[in-house]
Amino acid sequence: MKKEDPPNQEEFDALLAWLDPDSGRAGERYLEIHRKLIKVLVRRQCHAAEELTDETINRVSHRVQGIASTYVGDPILYFYGVAKMVYKEWLKDEKTRLYAKPLPLPEPSEDVERIHEYLERCRQKLDPESRELILKYFQHEKREKIDNRKQLADSLGITLNGLRMRVHRITAILQKCVFDCLNPSEAT
């Protein structure tokens, strides 16, 4: 896969303008695209999802000035189309790479014990309500779990899906904190 350079300032500004005339909203939109593309690529079992997402954005950035005026529809779908191409190229390279060398070893997963170690530390960084919520939410299993979560949602005055979303966000924060602790070099 031939990689393209990151966009220059002008190209990047054009990209943001294409996403939304309001620069604040454009920034949010940009992050949303970034997040979604990574998720989609990960689900396709791509182990270089972030890299490919960056490549996708680079490519769109280089072309945006040419297409912005004529493109019809939600820009996010354009990004998606480019991401698919990037992914196919990567897949092809990956196959070549795979058989050029002995079979690669899967990367070891993070040690559950080590994550466990940092959880307490990271949980303490949450606001008190979230800190408690995360414990209550995951406290039970099977049938009890469902009942417990319904009660929890009722007590908070939100729907079950609302509760799940709230917990999703908290766990996302926790997960980031824990992995930042585990891999401090990658932390931002």
Place this chain on the structure above:
Amino acid sequence: MAHDNDGLIRRYLLGELGEDELQQLEEKMMADNELFDRVLLAEDEMVEEYVQGELSESDRAGFEASFLSTPEGRQQVSFAKALSKYVKDVSPAPDAEVRVGEVPLAIALVAERPWAPGALTEEPLAEESRREGRIHRPAWWKRPALVPYFRLATAAVVVLALGLGIWWLVRPQSALSQGLASLNKAYQQQRPIEPRISGFDYAPASVTRGDASKQADTRSLNRAERILLDEVADHPSAASHHALGRLYLAEKKFDDAIKEFDEALKADPNNAQLHSDLGAALMERANASAQSDAKAEELGRALQHLDRALELNSSLFEALFNRALCLEAMMAYGQAEDAWTKYLEVDPSSPWAAEATKKLRELRERNRRSSDRETLFREFVAAFGASDKGQAWDVYSRTRYRTGHYFVEKLLQQFLDASTNGDRKTADAALAMLSFAGELDVERVGDYYLRDLMRYCLQSTVSQRAAVTHAREQMKSAAQRYDSNDFDGASDLFAKAAALYERNSDTCDALFARGWESFSLVRVPDTKTSLAMLEQLSPILLGRDYRWLYGQTLNAIADIENSRDNLSRALTYSEQSLKLAREINDPMGVLRNLSQSTSFYLQFGDCQKTLSKGFAGLETARTVPADAKQVWPLYYEMASAYLSLDSSSAALAFGKEALSLAIEAQFPLMEARSYARLGLIYRARSEYAEAMRYAQFAVDVSQRLSGRGALNTTAGATLSLAHLHRLTGSHVTAINLYDQAIALYKQLGLDIYGYEAHKGKLLSFIALGDDVAAATELPLTIKLYEEYRFKIAEESNKNRFFDTGNDLVDVAVAFEYSKQKNLQAAYDYAEASRARSLFDLITGKSSVVEGEGGPDNRLASHSRPLNLEQIRSRLTDDLQVLQYAVLDDKVICWVVSKQGFEARDSKVSASALDQMVHDYAGCLAGIVKADKADAVSKGKALFDILIRPVELLLDPNKIICIVPDKTLNYVPFPALISPKERYLIQDFRLQFSPSASVLLECTEMARARQRGTPERLLSVGDPDFDRQMFPSLPLLSSARVEAERIAEQYTSKRVLVGEEARKEEVKKELSQADVVQFATHYVPDLKSPMLSRLLLARPEADVESSDEGYLCPAEIYRMKLSRTRLVVLSGCQTGVEQTLRGEGAISVARPFLAAGVPLVVASLWSVETNSTKDLMIAFHSYRRVGLSTVDALRKAQLKMLDKGPNEVGHSFTWAAFEVIGGRSEF
């Protein structure tokens, strides 16, 4: 609609969508935030279900393929696992809440309101009766008409009767009965565990795995608990421990239950019910364990107790019932079927029998279902019709046999037949399904074999198809020949088929046939040709992305390497093949590779790993329609492993299961081997008639086979029979049979078995007293044995192999010493077997590699140990080596010095010596209770055996370097007590080494570090270790004092205490220090010694490092400590955490020696921190005034002795420490 989307999202997450569906959903997700969020939530939910084991088996496989293949997915899963564990740890346990809240409350009520009805009924009946006994007297007691003597006699009788009555009422059993009755009552509605607990009435089994007390009548349970706990406290007996064990078992507190049953068995070893309950507890603990590693072993122990129960009472219902359950849990299905049938013979009509009948039915149904490949084929056709790729892949991936894919073969045959017959419709249908399967292979796992084959089929001409049909017939005939052991014939036919395919441009089939040609050659065995072929095939298969077929070649190469005795290489190929099979979702391949590694680990003598791999294989076999031939090796090899681990019941069950499978498979090779193995199992059970019968069957069956392949079987059976004749004393016949086996193995080129035959032959010669023949046989056998040092590269496997095989060395030493009177040869054999891996680590090249079982040393070169002459010539004048060999009936003590060489022995059995060592070391370590006189007598007894025979040969002016053997690694030599009641250390200067060769190598290293410059000290003490990770370890404030006070004595130093003692800093300083002191905790890991932990300061969370807060042996082995001359490990048990026969003590001292440190001071047991501090400070102060390490430690030890009363009770700290390594001036 939402529901539809949920299903779609779920399939998306499991990776089951086709490309079109996938793109549609992705587009929607990109544009629709709400849908995207739903996907995120569904993903969270699925990860949670996976972590909590709530996913179905097929979803689980899809999930793993989809999530675990990316770092993000693995991270997500790891995080979810950790979070789940964390929440469980942090949240209050519901179990604990109940116990804290309810029990005391109930007791309080009884205490405070004795009039309350509930409290009254809680009163034990015995108490009530006792009160009545005190108040009422029988009416006739005061009858005046009775004459005095009659009155006296009557009174005596009445007193006796009353006494008996009161005893009956208050006797412990009475309370026990009450407790057990309450326990039984507590579980009357639902029994807590599936096995039968003795004394429990029938109740339906609980279906949950949760808290058992929730299904119980809490009131009765509390009462039972109170009574039974009191009984054990007040009247400890086998019965009370047994009763309490049953309570714990019902409450699913398996560890506690096992502890109580074990305690009860000590007093009542022949209680059948007790064995049955212990068997049930072990079985339940194994079943509840998430770690599959120890499961098989624990189930084996459970079966052993259940069989013992039946030996004691052959119709004990509970044991019969539990035995059947246990065999089912062990996946010995045929044996389980027999066991249920047997149960029903003795109990045909109770509610238990109804359960047994149901079990039996399910088992038979399971056996039928698992072999039904046709059902799976129909499911595949249906999934194809519905374009359900997920379902199609699920069934398709489960039917890949080594001889080809079941569906593919079937459909291909249909296609070819229909094409030949002009039935285009059928041909097209078959082709469409094949193409569908081919696309699935490409899409899911990137395997292009079937797709390429389909392309060929589509393009092929009529004549080509006819030729291919003919070639396929040849392939079938070849496979039949292979199955009937005619490997020569099979390879010829495979070769012909391959050539025919090649001529007709059918490359895929040609490669497959060439693969099989080479697999057959492996069995011929013509390993050279087959290896050359496989090496040629491999790159082609890789290049074409024929991943499955490539995996087959890796597996076959592993077989070849194994037959060439390159065990490490064999294991590497097998692991690669296993990894690939997992990657391409090929459970049959996983099964085959696990079978292979089961066999390899057995050859290494690692029975635990054999069982763990075998059990994993059996679990895989449950998910696929595996046939008898595929699962046979697992049972066959596991039977041997069980036998080695003294689980002869499990060995017999697995041996019989293997035989049934061999007969079912109609494979004579397997049949013969199964008979032979059963023969050995019966022999181990001392059932010699059965043993001989089975061994003879083995020979008979193998002799009926024809072709070169049959030689292998005949050789194996002959070898087994030879072993049996030897073990039953028929040595002449045994020797004859060994010779036959040797000749056969020579013909086959299979050295590994040749070695076994030579060893057996040697033992027979010795038993016959034919010393001339034995003297000829011995060097040959040892040579074959020694060759394995070069064939096994991983240290753990090597050490395990030589630990198992060490009995041969003992035979050699005993023969040379006792029969040949060749003391030097005896010594050379002993020395050549000692600490060889350590010697290689010190002198040669090695690296730490990450294997499947954790880090391991890989030895790249091998050094020859020194012989007696070389040792003597290199010894310094001031050194004497006192080297031991512990044999079955004696201990040999050699005294070696530059000036002379002598040997003496003490007659003592190895087991008695082991007990004596355990007792005395235990006394000093404070583990074994003994009064002073008892301890002194133990110390003297050991002195008598180990020192007295050579006392006069030892020169008090020299340093005595002790080279221990086996159990002697645990002996506190400095504290052995002479008849004059003096400790050995008072009369001699002592140091230790694992072998004389290591001693001399370390002496060389010490010499190179002899410098005039001041020593630089690194003093590590009382690190701020992770208290959360090691909550039971105390803080070591005296270790801080120790580190600082020692440092005061050195001018050049670095002190790292508290939070400063971080790993990176310690590692950096280590390389610059001459002397290193570690005053910290040491936590041995008995399972993986490479991962034992020398505790350091816990890492800072926000600092960038790979610090875990401790140093492991694996890291120390990686170091090159070219400057360090002395490491002092003043923590607990740093000198020996386990011993291996041959290799000796395994400890944290060892990696320091391997890293180049010539001297290490370490401890034999857990030491008390304050006295250790004093000893260490004194030791360094003596070093600083110019004494050598050996003399300084001795002086410090003597100082401690002088300070305290000169008795055993005061000697434990000083006696724990010893200097290990070489002779040094510093």
